[in-house]
Amino acid sequence: MRSAQKQKLSDSLSHQLATCGFRFTPQRQHVYSVLLGKLDHPTAEEVFIRAKRELPDISMATVYNCLDALVKCGLARQVSLARGATRFCPNMKNHCHFYCDTCESVFDVNLPAEPGIALPEGFKAAHYDIAIHGRCPACANGGK
Amino acid sequence: MRSAQKQKLSDSLSHQLATCGFRFTPQRQHVYSVLLGKLDHPTAEEVFIRAKRELPDISMATVYNCLDALVKCGLARQVSLARGATRFCPNMKNHCHFYCDTCESVFDVNLPAEPGIALPEGFKAAHYDIAIHGRCPACANGGK
DNA sequence: GATTTGGTTTAGAATTATTCCAAATATTGA
DNA sequence: TCAATATTTGGAATAATTCTAAACCAAATC
Structure with missing residues (x-):
């Protein structure tokens, strides 16, 4: 740098x-x-x-x-x-995380926009945390 | 019951x-x-x-x-x-969680549909976990 | 510039959360 | 019923995080 x-x-x-x-x-x-x-x-x-x-x-x-x-x-x-x-993740852009349940790696996944979920009366949202669980490419192939 | x-x-x-x-x-x-x-x-x-x-x-x-x-x-x-x-949560309906950062309570929030996030080639999603952080009604009023 | 004030760092102890282990027990299928 | 195997148990072990008190340091005050 x-x-x-x-x-x-x-x-x-x-x-x-x-x-x-x-x-x-x-x-x-x-x-x-x-x-x-x-x-x-x-x-x-x-x-x-x-x-x-x-x-x-x-x-x-x-x-x-x-x-x-x-x-x-x-x-x-x-x-x-x-x-x-x-x-911990220093990426503050709008994104979510893909978590591979097999190898436990984490990947950032771009999000086009904030989800926009309707909350009941009175709830104040500060931020969203979206995690997608599944298998990463390497584990989806290797692990059958 | x-x-x-x-x-x-x-x-x-x-x-x-x-x-x-x-x-x-x-x-x-x-x-x-x-x-x-x-x-x-x-x-x-x-x-x-x-x-x-x-x-x-x-x-x-x-x-x-x-x-x-x-x-x-x-x-x-x-x-x-x-x-x-x-x-742990036995509610298996399509919903996400609101977490109050102040009192640490968790609330279920209904989701009309799965989010539908585009994943890069090769990733296989098993399920989504959406958490919304913020303040619940009680804490939004009381605190501050 | 010296002093006070309060946030920060440090090492290590303490606590909390979870996993591991080996022996005893329970469940399933033959 | 019996054998094979999964499950439960209590306790030890490990992992993750927080707490604590003393030392340190930077900014504000005198």
Whole structure:
């Protein structure tokens, strides 16, 4: 990534954090860059392992804190697809997730528009989470 | 519930289990009736507590086993909405879930039709899981 | 510039959620 | 009825997440 681009990213991160009353810290910056570095829906544990390469002293608690801050300020989504660890996704475009029940991989699937589901009186929707379960191409073939 | 109705339920349970190669057991029957008894999306722990009232010796491992069997044979859905325990839902009609981020309650929301999302070549969808996050009527008013 | 204030990080303990295991038991099919 | 196999049980083990207190750090105040 070019340095100017990196600068831009950290400006927007800093701004988004500030908007929600969070401080900008090296840990948060790095956790965000780890998320952006590989869009494979890592768990907190996986983010922790990746973050450690550059910040060897970062702790698990901090990774959770950073991820939560990113989610709260709208720079990442938390993805709960099955029992087991929650995953994180920095793709904030309108999309949903395909979860392969066989290999447990997650794929982003573009959504043309928000679903538009009629809610009963009084419910206030903040966001939609659509998950499609099934088999990915590799598992649909291989696994018979 | 009338006895004839109960009989019918356990017939269909027995049949569904058999179809997937599972055996019909008193524990599975009771766990299923616990789920049907209160449609509030309980966690495995909550099911365990409720099931114990009638089957005091049932174990947590059995509750998980029963719930998994019900899910696999199509009599219940597993619902992952946030970090923390998975919940279970015996409503198999076409519906989605509204999750109140404030009080953590779950509500069923009717869906007129399946969403119909275009998947990339090779992906095989088994089922859709739509969750709407936001605030329920009580929390939308009270909080704030 | 020194001080206060409060958010953040850290390591590790604690808790929660789920899975695994081996022995005992129950169910199904022959 | 008997054998074969699935299921249940209690408890141990593991995985995922949260909590806690002390140290640290940045921004606001004096």
